[in-house]
Amino acid sequence: MRRLLIDRRGALTRCALLGDGVLSDLAIDHANHPGWLGAVALGRVTRIAAGLDAAFVDFGDRVPGLLSAADVRPTRRDAKIGQLLRTGQSVLVQVKADAHGDKGASLTGDISLPGRFLVYTPLGDGLHLSKRLGKGPQVNALRALFAAELPNQGGWIVRGEAAGVDPGLVLAEAEALLARWRPASLALGGAAPRTLIPPPDALRRAVTELPRDGLAEIMVEGAELLASVKALLTDDAPDLLALVKPWKPGDGRRLFDQGDVDGEIARAAGRRVPLAYGGSLVIDRTEALTVVDVNGGERGNPLATNLDACPEIARQLRLRNIGGIVVVDFVNMGRAGDRDAVVRALSEAVAADPVATHVYGMSRLGLVEVTRARRGPALADLLALDGSDDDE
Known part of the structure; x- marks a missing residue:
């Protein structure tokens, strides 16, 4: 079961996705330090x-x-x-x-404008299906349907989230994406520089990128923010409106107190992440790359330690919004088969990441290279900015 929690704390607008009570994804904006990604x-x-x-x-x-x-x-x-x-x-x-x-x-x-089910490429052409949809008669039927029904303007990419969805929702999203592009296309002859389409804010990013399967509720704290969420969903995701609920604590607790989300966010800005059996991850960022060191603690099985670390590494990359080159220093293993098993496990763990992430082979020293596309500022940088604003 997935729940999306949305609140506003000072200059930060925060969207937290929990799966079975565990924080899996964050989308955060800083009002005083807006980003440009997607503009x-x-x-x-x-x-x-x-x-x-x-x-x-x-x-x-x-x-x-x-x-x-x-x-x-x-x-x-x-x-x-x-x-x-x-x-x-x-x-x-x-x-x-x-x-x-x-x-x-x-x-x-x-140029590409992403939605939940489609990506519109106004300067492209043709219809393309995500590899996550797989192959087979159902996918061929989906291709034929959208080839016939999608507007013949620019190019379209059908995302994996479109599988099993009412085609009417997908076609409605196509019209919304076209409507977002039209004003920009009419302004191409004006003065420069000028923003034609603003970057998607945290609310839109959360709605666009969150997994749809198993989403049970969208809980929002604050009347103003609740109105913003409902307005966005009315235009972009009307099927999710029924899931929206205002947060009404009976004991004065804040929304992000649930599941200790605030604590999870604070820990995601630190260096050390605990693992089972006394192990841990130590995460250090440098200007050139990020290093993740896997420590086994008292556990005497390096393979088991490394396999257990893989899902948490993938989770931390997403929560911290780490981009660029990542080097993971796993606990040393002697067998080549064990090294291959860990690389496969890490590849499977990052496969669901909405940000393009690639895992490369392991060296004999236990080092694995990972690349993850840069998507806005890292979580630690956003929290540092928020702290500096408070000091002022």
Whole structure:
């Protein structure tokens, strides 16, 4: 059973998804430090960086973003950035990774608007089905249905969440995505830089990315936030409206006191995560990568320790919103078969992550490389920002 809890604490709007009482996913916004991830903008090229085969683009943030030649649309095979863009030119871009450290945002010209069941690509074409839908007669029937019914405008990707859903809901979402794109498409000839579609906030991200199966209720604390949630669901997910409930504590407890969600969030900002049998994970972030060290405690079975650690590693990557390169230092194992079993277990554990995550092989030292796409600021950074605002 899944429950979505939504509250607002100071500058933070927080959406927490619990599965069988365990916190599995977070979507958090900081009102004073908004992100740009997913925003669509009409940008202006400020500089061509031939050495990077990329252009710096002012899209409205304090620091220009980087648009590589491969991400310019429409693209030309093997064309260099100087052949595609010029300084001062207006260009349609979307933020695919927020700025972090000294690096500006990463931009793309391949625009995509995600919904729960579909992803609309206004500059694309054709119909594509997620690999998570699998194969077989039912999938072929789904392809035929949507090929006939989806609007013949741009491209469409059918997500795994569309399996078993009333086709009417999917087609209604297609119309909503088209309606979101139309004003932007009509504003392409205006001044730059200018935001055409704002980034999705925490509420929209939670609704778009949360697993639909088993969702039992959406609990919201606060009348103003409750109205915002209902307005979003009315437009984007009317089938979920019946699950919305206001939080009415009888004993003065706050919504995130349930299941110790506040405590879980605080622990997810720390270094150490306890495991069974006295083991633990120690998670350290550096500018270049994140290191996860698996400690076995008093347990004498390295394979069992490493297998138990895999689901928790996947969970922590999601909760902490860790992106980029991750190196996991597992407890050393002598057998090649054991090492392969741990890599498979970690791959299966991250498979449900809505953010693209890839697991690579294990070295003889027990090191596994993982890459996870950057999707907004890490949880620790958001909480640090909130603390600094409080100090002010």
